[in-house]
Each structure stands twice: as C-alpha cells, then as structure tokens.
Amino acid sequence: MGFFGNIDFNSLSDTDQAIYHYMSSNVEKVPYMRLRDIAKESHTSASSVMRLIRKLGYESYTEFRSQFSVESVESDRFDDALNILSRNHFPRNIESKLNQIIEKIQYCENIVFFGIGASGSICEYAARRFASIGYNSYALIDPTYPILSKLKNTSDNILVTLSVSGMTNEVVEIVNGFRNKDDFTTVAITADINSTLAKMSDFVLDYHVDIKRVKKHEDLTSQIPCIFLIEQLANRLQE
Known part of the structure; x- marks a missing residue:
C-alpha cells in the first residue's frame, strides 16, 4: 500500500x-x-x-x-x-459453448471477425491471432465491404460478430444477410444474451460487463471479457 x-x-x-x-x-x-x-x-x-x-x-x-x-x-x-474476469461474469455453461464453437471452427474454410468501432479493433487482433495458429481469418470492420462476394465460391465459413450491446443497427443488418446461409455459421460475442444479434446467431458467447459511455456515443466499456473469450477459442483450438 x-x-x-x-x-x-x-x-x-x-x-x-x-x-x-x-x-x-x-x-x-x-x-x-x-x-x-x-x-x-x-x-x-x-x-x-x-x-x-x-x-x-x-x-x-x-x-x-x-x-x-x-x-x-x-x-x-x-x-x-x-x-x-471473475467466473460469475460468464454463464455457467460457457465452456460447453466454447467447445461447441470449436467443433465448428476446426474444419471451417474461413473465419470472418466482424465488428465496428472498438469491437472492430478487437476483430483485427482476433484475425491475427487465428492466422498465427493456421486459420484463414479476416477482420471485417467496414460494413459496406462486399464480403459475400469475396467468399462467393467458398464453403464452411464462420462469421464471428463482436458487439457489446448486440443492438447496433449496422451490425444487425450485416449479420441478417448471413442468416440461414448453408455456407455460413454465425457466432455472436456480446454482453447481452437477449439482444437482436444474439437471437439471430447460431451460437452465442455472452458475458457480463458494466456499460460505460460518455456523451451517449463515446463507448468506454471494457473489451477485456471479449478478448478473453477470443483467446480461449484460439488456445483451445491450438491445443
């Protein structure tokens, strides 16, 4: 002290x-x-x-x-x-959820990490982390980028969307375009299990974090739980 x-x-x-x-x-x-x-x-x-x-x-x-x-x-x-990162900030079945997603990622052709703002920065880190362990991974931080055209002739793709609120309009609109497509599995990493993003995704990794905003639009919410979940996925895949 x-x-x-x-x-x-x-x-x-x-x-x-x-x-x-x-x-x-x-x-x-x-x-x-x-x-x-x-x-x-x-x-x-x-x-x-x-x-x-x-x-x-x-x-x-x-x-x-x-x-x-x-x-x-x-x-x-x-x-x-x-x-x-206390365990009570994550659902009891978080490890089961991680393992289910790992089963999908193991045999996928491409992984796309999508997010905007602060979440977009984490997407770039995530894409690099997964590329380092041998996966074809991309960071999508521009919601106008024609990602569907880029992956038109591919199969077994994973879209991992990062959004604290799970309610951002641009994020929801993009993910909605991937729903029910045979070649894509959608995963949401969000702080709100009841959000629109969570409800429209095939798999959800949720966590609890205190939302902190300045002047309504400046988000100071911690991204540490999200980074932790990404690293858990990467570490378990590598093992």
Missing part, C-alpha cells in the same frame, strides 16, 4: 507494528477515524500513532489520512478491475 511508503517493516518497534497491522487491516475505516480512535483500537497511544505517521514521511495526521483515503479508493478500483 502506497501510503506506508518504503519503510522497512522489520525496523519497526513492537508498538509501531501493532499500529501498522491495525491500519493495514482496516483501510476502509481509517480515513474516517480520529487519531485517538486509532490509538484506542490498536491498544497504543496517540503519541505512538503520530510517531509512526512521521516515520512514514507525513507532517501531520490530516495529511496522512487524506493520502490514505486516496490510496484506499485506488486500491478498490484496481481490485474491481481484476474481478472483470
């Missing part, structure tokens, strides 16, 4: 260590406590608490408490970010 600086724990006295242990175990409470409250809870004295705070490089308790509060909030945010 940054608010404890680079102090050598072994150099602290028994009293200092008692205060240190109390504060590090109660990071959510300390910003709201008075100096004497910490002394009472750690079974030490206010002067002992203040001596440790000065050893940590702070001029006053107010300065220390202010920095402690900032560090605690940042630590909570970091922990929340780490939890974005």
